[in-house]
Amino acid sequence: MWNGEPCGQDVGPIGPPPTTPGGPEILFGGFAPAALDRVGRFGDGFLGAALPPAHMAGLFRDVEAVRRTYDRPGRPRLVAQARVALGPRSTVDRALHNLRDYYAFTGRADHMTKGLLTTAREIRAAVGAFHDIGADEVVLSCWASDPAQVDRLADALF
DSSP states (O other), X not given: OOSSSOSBTTBOOOSSOOSSTTOSOOEEEOSSHHHHHHHXXXXXXXXXXXXXXXXXXXXXXXXXXXXXXXXXXXXXXXXXXXXXXXSSHHHHHHHHXXXXXXXXXXXXXXXXXXXXXXXXXXXXHHHHHHHHTTOSEEEEEEOOOOTTHHHHHHHHHO
């Protein structure tokens, strides 16, 4: 698909051409066995979101095992995502409200808010724990609209 050739009889090539030979890195996310299987067959890596490091460790190992099942060379890229909000109580409360609204359709909104990291110490601990289980990268997904989040997160980590 990314080699510059037509994609089908009446379909031209996808463009513009990627800067990375072979195309962009493809990460799959999800928790179901079918999602993990897609990583093993087609993906370059896995994006695990909304789970603490202890649970994510099992998914990371499952992804590595599925990749071996398909005799894929190398190690998959492993990316973890954590939900965060730093700042005064009003900022954290707004983030919790945003999370509840977002997950209201699931019937588990209150459960989903429990994983929100709201202190520098919690965030540093989570990033360290994700690193310890093999994460190549940790994405901090901020649920507060306060632009000062960027500086607060940088201060918390560096």
